[in-house]
Amino acid sequence: MYEAMTPGAQRVLTHAQARARQRNGTAVEPVDLLAGLVDEEESLAAELLTRFGLDPTAILKSLGLQAGGGSDEPAVGAALPGPPDSASLPAPLPLSSDSKSALDHAASRARLRDRGADVGTEHLLAGLLSAPSTQLADRLGPELQLAPLRDHLEHAFDPPAEPIAPLEGMPPLDLSDPVRSVEIARILDASANRAREGLRVAEDYVRFVLDDPGLTRRLKEVRHRLAEALRGFDVDLLIGSRDTRGDVGTHIMTHSEGVRENPRAVLTANFKRAAEALRTLEEYGKLVDVWVAGRFEVLRYDVYTLEKLTLSAIQAYRGLGDARLMVLVGGLRTLGDLTWIVGEALAGGADVIQLREKGLPDRELLSRAREVRILTAQAKARFILNDRPDLARLASADGVHLGQDDVSVRDARRIVGPNMLIGVSTHDRPQLDAAILSGAGYLGVGPVFPSATKDFAEPELAGLAHVRAAAEATSLPWFAIGGITPENVDRVIEGGATRIAVSASVVRADRPRLAAARLRARLEGREYGEDPETADVDDGDR
Ligand SMILES: Cc1ncc(COP(=O)(O)OP(=O)(O)O)c(N)n1
Ligand SMILES: Cc1ncsc1CCOP(=O)(O)O
Ligand SMILES: [Mg+2]
Secondary structure (H helix, E strand, C coil), X not given: CHHHECHHHHHHHHHHHHHHHHCCCCCECHHHHHHHHHHCCCCHHHHHHHHCCCCXXXXXXXXXXXXXXXXXXXXXXXXXXXXXXXXXXXXXCCECHHHHHHHHHHHHXXXXXXXXXXXXXXXXXXXXXXXXXXXXXXXXXXXXXXXXXXXHHXXXXXXXXXXXXXXXXXXXXXXXXXXXXXXXXXXXXXXXXXXXXXXXXXXXXHHHHCCCHHHHHHHHHHHHHHHHHHCCCCHHHHHHCCCCCCCHHHHCCCHHHHCCCCHHHHHHHHHHHHHHHHHHHHHHHCXXXXXXXXXXXXXXXXXXXXXXXXXXXXXXXXXXXXXXXXXEECCCCCHHHHHHHHHHHHHHCCCEEEECCCCCCHHHHHHHHHHHHHHHHHCCCEEXXXXXXXXXXXXXXXXXXXXXXXXXXXXXXXXXXXCCEEEEEECCHHHHHHHXXXXXXXXXXXXXXXXXXXXXXXXXXXXXXXXXXXXHHCCCCEEEECCCCCCCHHHHHHCCCCCEEECHHHHCCCCHHHHHHHHHHHHCCCCCCCCHHHHCCCCCCC
């Protein structure tokens, strides 16, 4: 197999050997091959990764590896400064069966056009992404989206299609014919405008309706990248070909285009408009330059992702928009203790109850979850179950909360379906960004202070800095958590939090209802006792 590869691809295999040895592996696995591809910096594969926004350093980081770990060993079969001292080289590790399958895929990609072709780094990359057993997408973080590149590579090596015989009476498309190129330029120009406008309308929604800095920044970036990609065309030709008054399409409007029921309908129509326009730019762009066309393809996938993130933010808002005080209940001896404390927290003003039990048998946990479901439904409050998507579904909870070591949002979504809220704990800015991208519906932000409920080592405290970072990053509902009490809650609010999640300061308080009411008052900007509705908290007897 080695001799049928380009020198670059051979070097990749050598790097992969080094990577496998570094992690004390007994065989070269697909992750080693991917790392080997990244190590070979000047290659077609590296160019493709960069073109599809996959930063090589981020890939290595996501695999838990460091840059520069590739081998300095001479490549097998490469032009060498002198003969390799084969006695000093360690015996090569075998390829795992998944790696073999990836190389088989690579070879078949290389030979689609030419049976005698050598396997290059671009084929290796295609093989790695397309061989089902390698499952590289699962190994990489959610911020690294392999799908657009994989889809691109799926047909990148297809043999050129047979030219289609022109239909009787219709001339073939000839771009050297000025009239024809003007027609294509008109299509490209109109689509560029539609894409720009659609993106701008969507950006206005996330900026002014959702007030979401993160989504606004992302949409702006996409608009800028669109402008850059359009520079790949002859801009003068595009504008020169514009004939808005003569465009028959400008006078035709369907009923559905004229009616928008609410701002959300405006949003979805415009995401769709932008994606469709990008598809047109991609398809007709191929007549001008395939590489430029590829950039529109990547942008279209980004638009789909942003549409999904925006719709999740709206859905999360619907579910938790007005919720401010989440109380985590758990560690209670009996069902009676649990129902009492939940009732007190709700009476004091909690609008979300999270059941957080560690170590109860599943059957007991489910039965308690069902009880909390009933109590929260009666009080029109939300119910979140910690850690367990399966039981959250069985108990008809409104949401499930996941930490960094719990199952991923993606896997939880497969269990709970499309509508349940999924909350994610975050302890720093990268986790916050990743949680937003993963489609989380709300976020936990902490620990802000040392907690009496869960032990954290000093360096694990995220502190108020993380609260301030969250306030700047997103409009998704997020709850500051960790050691928050009526005494320190003002500092958290000053840091930008509008919602908090607490446990000990309510559950272990002498008067839980009063504690919840004091926290609630501060979240609403009141002094406790100012509002006649809560001024006289009537604590139930324990
Ligand atoms: C709102 C909220 N934020 C954070 C957490 C903590 O979740 P996790 O990190 O999974 O830790 P455990 O609670 O499972 O110990 C939470 N539960 N709720
Ligand atoms: C589960 C968890 N995760 C971060 S802080 C925390 C505990 C919250 O409880 P408390 O309000 O008692 O600190
Ligand atoms: Mg957890």
